[in-house]
Amino acid sequence: MPENHVPKKGLNRIRIITNVLTTAVKLWLRSQVSQVSDLQVEIKASDRQLLSGCIPWVSIFANHAIYQDLHLTQIKLAAENIQVNIGQILKGKPLQLMHVVPVNGELIIDETDLNSSLSSELLSTALNDLLDLLLPEYCAKSKPIIWQKIILAHQQVKLNAILTSTSEPIPLEISLDLDLLSGQQLQLSQIRVEQNQVTLIESSDPYNVDLGSDVDIQELKLIPGQLVCRGRLNVNP
Incomplete structure (x- = not known):
């Protein structure tokens, strides 16, 4: 059996964990704002990295988000090397950051907002x-x-x-x-x-x-x- 071959049962388990973590990231982002009209999240990570709770790169795009009563017209964010509580997430707990995450981005606020x-x-x-x-x-x-x-x-x-x-x-x-x-x-x-x-x-x-x-x-x-x-x-x- 080739070294990189993973049994079908193992692949299914990895896909489930990947989907759970991706969903947890989106839920955590939505929990940070009281309202958002459009939220797009892109995650770049291998299954092995996700299984260890590491997200090497994530980008976020949001329109008309409200954060602590601040009306933000448009947000574009990108972050690297995010470590999350993967063990607790798999038990149904909310996502938590394990350390400080530097986030690069662009924020646009119209005068009306x-x-x-x-x-x-x-x-x-x-x-x-x-x-x-x-x-x-x-x-x-x-x-x-x-x-x-x-x-x-x-x-x-x-x-x-x-x-x-x-x-x-x-x-x-x-x-x-x-x-x-x-x-x-x-x-x-x-x-x-x-x-x-x-x-x-x-x-x-x-x-x-x-x-x-x-x-x-x-x-x-x-x-x-x-x-x-x-x-x-x-x-x-």
Whole structure:
């Protein structure tokens, strides 16, 4: 019998395990989002690798996914050398990552989806942190604020908000240029803040924002009505 020959019974068992693991990957991906209109997953791995719980390469494509109330217009991701809990998966348990996985990809968010994300805690927290950086006296922790609208221009962001801490709601407008300083840093410049059409800040001095070591952005592009981001993100178990 040739060395690479596998009995039919063994091949059937391998196919079952392969199908179970592939299905588990798709279920895990769907569990990460509350909604997705189109999800495509491609896995490149030999049966032997899958049997050991190793996925050498996987690509993911999704349209109109919602992750923690963030509306993502389009996502393209690719990851290598993923190790999963194959023994537990075969017992019907959910898929779990066994170690940190670096994921390379492209994210596109249209202005409409970005505005639909204003209720997201992730986005509102980031905007509140921005306000605290620019105007500490207007910190959202002490002065409630409602973020109303985001406008995307060429490498520029405009924000409209309402301060609700007084009897009369106060409109606040922020505009700034946004550029990529390094893989882990953004630079804010040409900052202008107005309250009731009265200028509070007008400065060309830059502010640098640290994104942390889990992120490595290669490109950040703002065009009218759309944000495009390409880079790497570490996905933790």
